[in-house]
Amino acid sequence: MSFLSVAAPDIDAMADEIESDVIAWRHHFHEFPELSNREVNTAHYIAQYLNSLGLEVTTGIARTGVVGILDSGKPGPVVALRADMDGLPVLEQNDLPYRSTQTGEYNGQTVPVMHACGHDTHMAMLMGAAKILTELKGELRGKVKFIFQPAEEGAPAGETGGAEIMVKEGVLKNPDVDVIFGLHISANTDVGTIRYNSGGTMAAVDPFKIVIKGKQAHGAYPWKSVDPVVTAAQMIMSIQTIVSRELRLIDDAAVVSIGSIHGGNRSNIIPNEVELVGTIRTLNSDARDHIYEALPRKVQGIADSMGAQAELTLPLDYYYPITYNDPALTEAMLPTMQRTAGVENTRLSKPVTGAEDFSFFQEQIPGLYVWVGGKPLDVSEEDSPAHHTPEFFVDDSGMKLGVRLLTNFTLDYMAAN
Numbered sequence: 001m002s003f004l005s006v007a008a009p010d011i012d013a014m015a016d017e018i019e020s021d022v023i024a025w026r027h028h029f030h031e032f033p034e035l036s037n038r039e040v041n042t043a044h045y046i047a048q049y050l051n052s053l054g055l056e057v058t059t060g061i062a063r064t065g066v067v068g069i070l071d072s073g074k075p076g077p078v079v080a081l082r083a084d085m086d087g088l089p090v091l092e093q094n095d096l097p098y099r100s101t102q103t104g105e106y107n108g109q110t111v112p113v114m115h116a117c118g119h120d121t122h123m124a125m126l127m128g129a130a131k132i133l134t135e136l137k138g139e140l141r142g143k144v145k146f147i148f149q150p151a152e153e154g155a156p157a158g159e160t161g162g163a164e165i166m167v168k169e170g171v172l173k174n175p176d177v178d179v180i181f182g183l184h185i186s187a188n189t190d191v192g193t194i195r196y197n198s199g200g201t202m203a204a205v206d207p208f209k210i211v212i213k214g215k216q217a218h219g220a221y222p223w224k225s226v227d228p229v230v231t232a233a234q235m236i237m238s239i240q241t242i243v244s245r246e247l248r249l250i251d252d253a254a255v256v257s258i259g260s261i262h263g264g265n266r267s268n269i270i271p272n273e274v275e276l277v278g279t280i281r282t283l284n285s286d287a288r289d290h291i292y293e294a295l296p297r298k299v300q301g302i303a304d305s306m307g308a309q310a311e312l313t314l315p316l317d318y319y320y321p322i323t324y325n326d327p328a329l330t331e332a333m334l335p336t337m338q339r340t341a342g343v344e345n346t347r348l349s350k351p352v353t354g355a356e357d358f359s360f361f362q363e364q365i366p367g368l369y370v371w372v373g374g375k376p377l378d379v380s381e382e383d384s385p386a387h388h389t390p391e392f393f394v395d396d397s398g399m400k401l402g403v404r405l406l407t408n409f410t411l412d413y414m415a416a417n
Contacts, residue, residue, distance in 0.1 A: 022128040023396045027098040029120035033087030033113045035104040036151035037161045039064040053134045062165035066148040076142025080180040083122035084152035090114040093390035116392040118185035125402035163360040180367040181409045189373035191398040194341045195349035196370040198330040202323035203281035205355040207316040210276040213309040219268035228274040231306040242294045252287035281353040321359040326366035336412045374398035
């Protein structure tokens with residue numbers, strides 16, 4: 001692979017020069033977070049900045065999404081860089097001077113809002129990369145699309161949103177994108193470190209619901225009932241054997257979890273109905289296909305054995321594909337990662353059963369999604385607050401690597417294609 005004339009030290013110096021801006025942008029986003037599909041002020045702030053760079057800016061994609069296009073004026077590939085924008089309904093509990101005190105409406109309730117997953121850093125890093133790449137316009141070939149995506153955490157009930165809707169609305173078209181890069185800050189990975197994986201990197205998500213219908217009776221006379229509670233208990237235990245006894249665990253890591261059980265209202269009444277809600281996580285299509293066959297088989301078999309009825313809804317209300325890093329692209333970009341962070345700080349990582357709707361972009365075009373460290377070096381992984389918690393924290397110093405990486409991904413891909 002040949003590289004553009006701009007050497008890595010020059011990118012480093014440019015990232016150093018704008019680091020204070022990146023930190024200021026991140027603090028602003030963190031102090032004023034907005035929930036999924038409600039990122040109105042966030043989108044306006046980003047659009048204003050992209051306009052100030054002289055980019056071609058489009059707003060209102062998938063409700064609040066923003067896209068900026070940098071055209072080098074020379075033929076070449078179209079590279080997309082993506083950052084997510086939404087916060088979470090979490091009450092921030094720390095003493096940061098830029099902590100959030102914002103509230104929003106979530107499913108009809110007023111809730112606190114916090115950037116508890118690092119999307120504030122993602123936006124700031126992408127804005128930093130946009131600034132550097134705009135300054136390097138004369139060195140580029142082709143175009144760069146800067147995609148700021150709403151609703152990565154999932155749209156509110158009754159709405160659609162996120163990457164899936166951006167794709168449906170044509171965000172990868174006009175001009176047609178050749179490749180897409182994304183990154184996620186990690187609260188349990190050391191600052192200065194990149195983690196990556198080739199192939200299945202984050203899991204597909206399939207929520208499901210099971211409604212078990214029996215026959216109500218007095219709790220003192222269970223023989224007069226068809227007990228949906230006991231049926232549910234047997235069903236839950238049997239569902240676990242799909243993974244533990246039917247999948248090749250050495251090849252097919254997967255999860256089937258029940259997260260919600262609802263049924264009954266008194267200790268002495270066996271209810272008519274019990275509802276189970278759960279999630280399936282898979283890292284390859286074969287495992288997903290097997291669970292799709294096995295789950296209704298287990299549900300129906302146990303219901304029949306108990307004399308109950310069962311209704312399975314799968315998937316329930318949304319679906320995320322596998323976040324799949326294109327192997328050829330990953331291999332081609334590994335030298336870029338190693339040059340940007342250092343060989344010793346570029347680490348092959350195992351897949352995780354968390355999920356990312358970046359996967360909808362990767363269904364359409366080759367994509368690479370990596371983790372960038374945000375954990376202070378003097379904090380142990382065990383003591384670092386987890387994502388989606390009130391204490392969540394990442395160090396501002398971790399963002400400079402992300403800015404450099406997004407910039408170098410773009411420059412190196414353009415140089416080689």
